[in-house]
Amino acid sequence: MMCNSSYYFVKSENNPTKDPLILWLNGGPGCSGLSALLFEIGPLQLKIAKYNGSLPALELNPNSWTKVANIVFLDSPVGTGFSYSTTSQGSYSTTTTSAQQSCSFIRKWLADHPEFLSNPLYVGGDSFSGLTVPIVTQHISDGIEFGIKPLLNLKGYLLGNALTDGYLEMNSKIPFAYGMGILSNELFESAKKNCGGDYVNVDPSNVQCTNDLDAITLDILGLNYEHILEPLCVFATPKPKEINFSSIIRSPPHTPGFECRNYGYMLSYYWANDDGVRNALKVRKEPRQEWMRCSNDLNYLSDVRSSTSYHVYLSSKRRYRSLMYSGDHDMRIPFLSTQAWIRSLNYSISNEWRKWRVDAHTIGGYTRTYTNNMTFTTIKGGGHTAPEYRPKECFTMVKRWLSYEPL
């Protein structure tokens, strides 16, 4: 292989020999597996404290998914995190090729770690991984069908606020924003009528619709799309190329405050680029690749428009277990669009929409299950990467789902 995949493997704190093994693919594309490890579902997280130039401290995550599962966090596609290629051809990838590489990676990893071959295997991820995870899962499934050795013990896949059908996702932002109180009733009704409910494929000569969409754009501009109730902070990182336009116009860029989640993202840069940390993570020394939480200069082509056909294959034809969760305050991939693509596939419902509880006081969200072993659930109050915003709810969810308990 011309590319070298880096990954972070964390054993289950419960029973690593029996607990499921999850191959976790981060979104972006270009976000490192360390981002999921440190901010979402891993056992360690950065301690939020003023950065003073020394190594940022870590603390335990009480809601780590590694309390119930072994997890391999993969830096994928190539160029992400510490993954690299030494050839220019190897550094180029597409959704299709990176899915193939991730599948090869887990086969190879399991061949090297045969003690995990009998553990139930799941593929998981969120955001942009909505396009890759189902393809990787299908490749694994195909490998099993073809009898490729070692035989993988694939049980299913799980996805959070997953990019699936770009049209539905774009089109659901306006009804989502209306439901969340961001648009006025009058403007929403007007846009619905003038644009005929299609806010994506708009005829430019339809002035009434384009005017409404312009007004809507103004209303949603400045919101934090990842969680509409959180502040939108300047993405201040030490990497000048990562400073986006909105930070450039406020010069010099400010360090985000502790109320900003990207304060932690900034700390992760210092942490992961510390030589001691890199040595401990066994990162190669030469050539030194700077770690970025999310890289936006990958040599990458997104060549898959929709992953719905993979869901149909995996869920309806092969009946693999699947969990689709949606942080319900995310405007990047609103829960409405995940509901919509599932509805479009006409799966039969086995257990109707109902609330599920985290504890006596707290509703975790709403869930519905289908006869093809798919579970859809919302995470009440969750954002784009739901475990980052509602760790207890998401841990409860994954723990129950992995152990075949109803949410």
Place this chain on the structure above:
Amino acid sequence: MMCNSSYYFVKSENNPTKDPLILWLNGGPGCSGLSALLFEIGPLQLKIAKYNGSLPALELNPNSWTKVANIVFLDSPVGTGFSYSTTSQGSYSTTTTSAQQSCSFIRKWLADHPEFLSNPLYVGGDSFSGLTVPIVTQHISDGIEFGIKPLLNLKGYLLGNALTDGYLEMNSKIPFAYGMGILSNELFESAKKNCGGDYVNVDPSNVQCTNDLDAITLDILGLNYEHILEPLCVFATPKPKEINFSSIIRSPPHTPGFECRNYGYMLSYYWANDDGVRNALKVRKEPRQEWMRCSNDLNYLSDVRSSTSYHVYLSSKRRYRSLMYSGDHDMRIPFLSTQAWIRSLNYSISNEWRKWRVDAHTIGGYTRTYTNNMTFTTIKGGGHTAPEYRPKECFTMVKRWLSYEPL
């Protein structure tokens, strides 16, 4: 007068001789003015710490509205907080009579404190006060028309998540819940169709509609209506009569955790019933009336169905300034219903729906102004008593509005 109104007056920390004077009426009916003072807009709040039997401590509220206004917090109607009557006739009240009493109170208070007669006067409140505040304001306005001395310097009124038109408010809960991700798309569409969009006046023989409403009731049961993202905690107070059904079935009732806002409510009971505090507040000693944050055994009749006609009179005919704010995560009086009654009055819009900012990172909510000097605004992420959930946003809002600045 047969009834004795208690109140809490806090001078402005800015310029008490010039700053506006707000007469604040709490909701309920039956919630003490101290509740607004300690949990919403007053200068002091209870320090949340484990109750050990001693007097709960207070701390400063950095977002107190008294930084820009003088506020009289009134215990109204009679029986609320420390207000009392020594006769059985005096202890009976209605929305109409209590509004009359509140108007008499502020006239008398200003006659006794003539140094505040020239300050701009506003009447404010939230929740159930949506029925009384406009009536009190109209009585004051009528008094000015009739030349009743002393002449009050009434400038307007302000209301948060205000009960206004019970039908609209009941009927908006279902679209609100759908927009917030609580109901499935299918159930909402079905109910809309089967119930014809009217979820209040339902024909009991319409089985499809009543079935849908039953399913909806199940989905919303267990939510915290005051803020749909917060936990719903047992209302544990030391008063057995305040323990509601859901706490009775879990016996003994638990003390709420710090994550529950009613932990603070519990502390307020111990604080306000402490003899030292009562002496400092100049509460009469005999007969000793136990203070409750919200009393639910008032001898009270709600005799006003809707306050929209008062709004029409005050805003459109008299053109008093008015501010209607809605915490947008409240399901008791959803922002949709406040929008709906304002829309039903066909006021002309002077400044279209737009976001307003608290600071560079934070959108406070969305606002719209009308030519009759009414401002509607949402408080993004706010609950039923919005300043309790989003203090900085609400302080910014009231500061700007009182000083005639646009939100």
